[in-house]
């Protein structure tokens with residue numbers, strides 16, 4: 001049976017060129033800073049993002065944790081969007097391992113304004129944990145791959161500066177945000193103190209994320225990575241496909257965005273599915289199936305019977321994600337299946 005896996009862009013497999021680059025990568029011990037391929041990837045990542053330095057981490061979760069822990073101290077408060085990946089999907093690591101207290105702020109499609117944050121900040125007082133960091137997410141996963149614009153980021157960072165707070169950007173899909181807005185990615189990174197981005201999502205590398213920021217921050221981050229067990233040795237085998245990911249896989253993300261719009265338009269026409277087309281700004285398509293009077297698990301399991309895989313995000317909320325390997329014909333097939341499944345469900349009611 002044909003399979004169309006739309007659960008996540010993390011399911012992408014490395015290209016042949018990436019596999020060959022892994023085989024031939026020049027290697028050394030990266031804990032001694034002697035892996036030339038890792039060094040090259042870190043220099044490339046820093047330059048791409050317009051920052052001084054970068055550090056290879058094993059995953060996005062680890063890169064976020066390293067970034068947050070390197071800018072806070074035990075017992076600090078961190079401001080996060082209420083649906084932030086860092087809060088929602090990272091096993092509470094920043095609290096468990098970083099000793100940090102979350103302060104959640106509801107954003108609009110994942111975007112928080114200075115006013116939103118101002119309302120959440122408390123004046124220094126012996127009863128309150130001191131606030132030291134604001135985290136933003138671009139693109140915002142649970143909001144549906146929505147983007148922060150450069151002016152929204154600048155406004156937030158300007159405000160943070162007035163309060164003496166640092167800003168970390170979870171940019172797991174930062175290149176999607178840049179491509180969707182037709183911008184150089186540096187327009188999005190300029191004002192934040194730190195960011196992380198993933199090589200292993202739409203960019204198709206098998207492993208790895210980068211922490212990026214000032215040299216002084218990256219020196220601290222390197223110690224933190226070691227403490228968390230992320231000091232790798234011949235990590236050039238991970239870095240080599242990562243270099244290809246950054247150099248060659250960014251521009252094609254626009255195909256994923258076009259496919260996402262095609263899929264979203266088709267889904268929005270199906271009776272019983274509700275979908276906000278304005279929310280589909282990158283490669284994530286969130287929709288609601290409560291109009292079909294099924295829950296998300298029932299829906300995704302029926303779709304899976306025909307080989308189409310989607311993610312159940314909440315009771316009635318489903319998510320599909322486009323990525324390399326998903327072609328226009330796959331979108332058409334997914335839509336045929338969605339129509340058929342919806343028809344079957346309605347027929348039984």
Ligand SMILES: Cc1ncc(COP(=O)(O)O)c(C=O)c1O
Pocket residue numbers: 058059060061062064085086137139140141170172173198200209
């Ligand atoms: C916004 C965001 N941040 C962080 C991560 C964590 O990345 P990883 O799965 O590599 O730990 C993800 C993963 O999907 C994500 O979507």
